Amino acid sequence: MKIAIYPGTFDPITNGHLDIIERAIKVFDIVIVTIARNSTKNPLFSDKERLEMIREVVKGMKQVEVDSFDGLLVNYAKKRNATAVLRGLRAISDFEYEFALALTNRKLNDSLETVFLMPSERYTYLNSTIVREIARLGGDVSDFVPPIVKKAFDKKFKTKK
Numbered sequence: 001m002k003i004a005i006y007p008g009t010f011d012p013i014t015n016g017h018l019d020i021i022e023r024a025i026k027v028f029d030i031v032i033v034t035i036a037r038n039s040t041k042n043p044l045f046s047d048k049e050r051l052e053m054i055r056e057v058v059k060g061m062k063q064v065e066v067d068s069f070d071g072l073l074v075n076y077a078k079k080r081n082a083t084a085v086l087r088g089l090r091a092i093s094d095f096e097y098e099f100a101l102a103l104t105n106r107k108l109n110d111s112l113e114t115v116f117l118m119p120s121e122r123y124t125y126l127n128s129t130i131v132r133e134i135a136r137l138g139g140d141v142s143d144f145v146p147p148i149v150k151k152a153f154d155k156k157f158k159t160k161k
Helices: 015-024 047-058 073-079 092-108 128-136 147-156
Strands: 003-008 030-036 064-069 084-088 113-117
Touching: 003 015, 003 073, 015 030, 015 047, 015 084, 015 113, 030 047, 047 064, 047 147, 073 092, 084 092, 092 113
Parallel strands: 003 030, 003 084, 030 064, 084 113
Antiparallel strands: none
16 A cells, blocks of 8 residues: 655645645555644644644545654654655745755655655645735635635634734
């Protein structure tokens, strides 16, 4: 069974992330979308909120599991019997950082492959930081995120509108 880990902060999950997941389930038997807890980031949404949003967005995809982890990705992948890590590449600017991560993970565990997937061209500019800023400033994020995420933004920023 081919198992892939799709790690990220997912603060929040966007249509670009969803596009990568939909592409990945065509290639892998199981895709584990996992929130990688990062002590250097201060997410807008809690782990619980992000997990709930992701679960809701992927609920019809039988091949997708949702989880979270602390620590090294290679250790988590080994624990979950994954053979691949999925990473989305939106633009050339992503490549250098993602390439360094992939090589580091390979050094730590040479049996874990990194698979880069490109999203649809309509999502190449999209990232969670931009979406959070649009929502914070009262803009419409409907084209960028699934409906449950838009509702979560509306709730989060209701006092600021």
